Amino acid sequence: MLAKEEFILLRDFIYDKTGIHFAENKTYLLESRLTNRLGELGFSTFQDYYYFLKYGGEKVKAELTSLFEVVTTNETFFFRNPPQLDAFKVLLKKNYLNGTIPTQPIRIWSAGCSTGEEPYTLAIIMEEISAVMGKNIPYVIYGTDISLKVLDSAKRAVFNAYSVRGMDDALRKKYFTENNNLHTLKENLKRNIKFDFLNLMDTDAYRRYKQMDMIFCRNVLIYFDEKMKKKVIDHFHESLKLQGYLTIGHAESLHNISRAFKPLVFPGTITYQKG
Numbered sequence: 485m486l487a488k489e490e491f492i493l494l495r496d497f498i499y500d501k502t503g504i505h506f507a508e509n510k511t512y513l514l515e516s517r518l519t520n521r522l523g524e525l526g527f528s529t530f531q532d533y534y535y536f537l538k539y540g541g542e543k544v545k546a547e548l549t550s551l552f553e554v555v556t557t558n559e560t561f562f563f564r565n566p567p568q569l570d571a572f573k574v575l576l577k578k579n580y581l582n583g584t585i586p587t588q589p590i591r592i593w594s595a596g597c598s599t600g601e602e603p604y605t606l607a608i609i610m611e612e613i614s615a616v617m618g619k620n621i622p623y624v625i626y627g628t629d630i631s632l633k634v635l636d637s638a639k640r641a642v643f644n645a646y647s648v649r650g651m652d653d654a655l656r657k658k659y660f661t662e663n664n665n666l667h668t669l670k671e672n673l674k675r676n677i678k679f680d681f682l683n684l685m686d687t688d689a690y691r692r693y694k695q696m697d698m699i700f701c702r703n704v705l706i707y708f709d710e711k712m713k714k715k716v717i718d719h720f721h722e723s724l725k726l727q728g729y730l731t732i733g734h735a736e737s738l739h740n741i742s743r744a745f746k747p748l749v750f751p752g753t754i755t756y757q758k759g
């Protein structure tokens with residue numbers, strides 16, 4: 485059982501490394517997520533595990549990869565929250581495709597992309613708009629996450645029925661091949677998407693992601709406390725081009741977090757613009 489003192493030590497350690505905040509009423513959740521790690525490493529108490537994380541030297545690096553996997557929640561699916569995607573289409577057409585096709589690729593960042601459904605959804609939308617316009621719109625989508633496991637899965641791009649359940653049948657058939665209830669994304673959709681590890685807690689990492697036209701960071705901030713949310717949003721502000729757009733989860737808000745963005749109201753959703 486995870487004693488209160490152990491909970492506090494591990495909670496603070498996890499927060500320092502990831503920004504993910506486990507409130508005290510989530511003690512049981514943290515315990516159940518860490519129990520397997522203890523088993524695999526052969527520790528009999530959570531305190532031993534904590535001392536290993538803190539003072540285990542070189543071996544800790546590999547363990548952090550596993551720790552990041554167990555403390556994150558990776559729920560995602562294609563075409564999540566359609567009103568946000570409709571707003572994305574409106575903004576694209578209005579700002580970047582205004583009669584002409586941009587010469588430079590539109591730069592989009594899906595931060596906390598999990599197994600890839602979000603960046604691939606955005607790519608499908610770009611492809612569909614390109615088809616309607618009869619021209620290839622240049623774009624690049626960056627998908628980043630703290631979990632190497634979900635990034636591997638994103639690159640593989642084989643999805644179960646749950647992931648694609650919200651998709652229109654015609655679109656699903658166009659972009660996937662189906663076999664035994666598994667949906668494999670067609671290779672050509674991967675060409676403009678780059679997946680990489682990025683820990684949103686790591687200030688230096690943001691330097692690689694600049695001059696973005698749009699950032700999607702949906703259903704990620706919810707796991708952070710206010711201090712971490714402010715840090716992440718300030719970095720996103722720097723990573724965006726002037727007047728670039730930020731989309732966060734529909735249940736998340738920038739209220740009390742940042743005044744540096746202008747809220748733009750769309751049917752059923754709000755998108756933020758760097759002002």
Ligand SMILES: C[S@@+](CC[C@H](N)C(=O)[O-])C[C@H]1O[C@@H](n2cnc3c(N)ncnc32)[C@H](O)[C@@H]1O
Nearest residue numbers: 502556558559560596598629630683684702703
């Ligand atoms: C619930 S999923 C959201 C996926 C997708 N954005 C969506 O809305 O469908 C949250 C993702 O955020 C990632 N995450 C959590 N903390 C992170 C951090 N500090 N840095 C980078 N990614 C993080 C998790 O690994 C997880 O894949």
